[in-house]
Amino acid sequence: MKAIFAIVKRLLASNAISYIVTLLMVLCATSSGDTVLSNGNYTWLLAVMTPFFFVFYDYAKLMHLGASKKDYCIGCLISYGILAFGISLVNTLIHMLIDPVYPARAVINMMDVCKWTGNNIVVAALQQMFFLLLVMIFLHVLLSMQLYWYGWLTDAALVAIVCIFTPIAALRSVLSNFFQVIMINGNAFLQIGFCLLLSAALSCVGLYVLKRKTL
């Protein structure tokens, strides 16, 4: 366990660029008018940037330091969990404390858009956390594949799904239903359960990719 926590510490520490960019966006982003975007939304940027560093920067370097693939894999999952918790906590605090003091009439926070705030605020924060965890694991797996043919195939499949499913009404509703389950969902039990299930499935895919990863 000591090795795993050392990896978690290293992964989180070497993610400084993501923290700085996210912090700058949260602090400096402005919008005007009656309806404005909450600056808390920009905290999600951290969830999008982090997997890039874990996959392309940290992996080889940790392996050269003598870490095992198994510890790296578990370390990444724990780090994503910690970051998802942190991002969700910060955005929830911004939603509760800063969004109400905006001079604008309406402040759009993703927690509202996703209908999570219809629940208790703690439950809403948990919904956000598990969704962000899913996003990070998905990106990690997708980025890990990019050096291999099946990564490109997955990219092409994702683009094809968006291109084909969007214009055709019947398929569009399938796509929409999917996002309504994992994201825009007031039913916390269903949403968290689905996010966890997908995260577990994607983690298994990630392990499969890791087992084929060369150095």
Add this chain to the structure above:
Amino acid sequence: MIELSNVVKRYGQATVLNNITLAIDEPSIYCLLGRNGAGKTTLLKSIAGYQNITSGTIQVDGKRISTATLDTGVSYIENFAKHLNLPVGKLLRIASEVNPDYDYDFASEMMERFELDVNKKFNHLSLGMKTMVSTIICLASNKSVVLLDEPVLGFDAIMRVEFYDMLTESFRRHPRIIIVSTHIIEEIAKTIQKLIVIDRGSIVFFDTLQSVETKAFSVSGLQKDVETATKHLHVIGKDAVGGLVTAYIFDDPPEQNASLEIHPLSLLDFFIQMVGHKGGTAR
């Protein structure tokens, strides 16, 4: 213990490892010699589980090795390995944290011996110092198999001597299988116990250094005399200048007589005879 069984590695049409079967079971310092492109790095990376082989099996301590092996028990370092750009002292501490078997005392001692500035960031070190840090991390890992790929690249003469001492010291503390690939043959001879020679993807020699000292000879004389003397011996190479012929043998030397000159081969000469090719064909 390392066991390779019919290992083949192909990149497209090119066969880099050609049906290698090898068992390395004794803890010792082994030297892997081979020309550029002979397959040394591919062999070491395959044993480390950094890449997959096309066919055959590799086992380390009974565990099958491939990229799918999540914990190989092998420590491998290549000469231009990139590390986190942190102060060297911190880098070694992180290495000790991510690897529970790490010998931090050994790493610290070596840092002092090589006068490495613990506060200097890795990317600010010279090539030789970077390689030294990588090598220290690899040797201190305490894994049952340590693979060093061209570790002396970028070292000056004094650093090389220090490195050989470090290798001996590391082995004395923790006897295990250490394989060092290098081109500087004569220098490492004092440190190693066994020699592996790879040529065009095949292992052409695997034996003790002592066997080279007692069995590798050059036999010179008139062609007829040399051919007669070496008729039933294992001839690994031949040179002819005018009417004089030199045969290089790896066998018990023939009986000395007035018409023959018999000299022991240096390690370098032995290596050249084992893998030397002219125009792509064996000598």
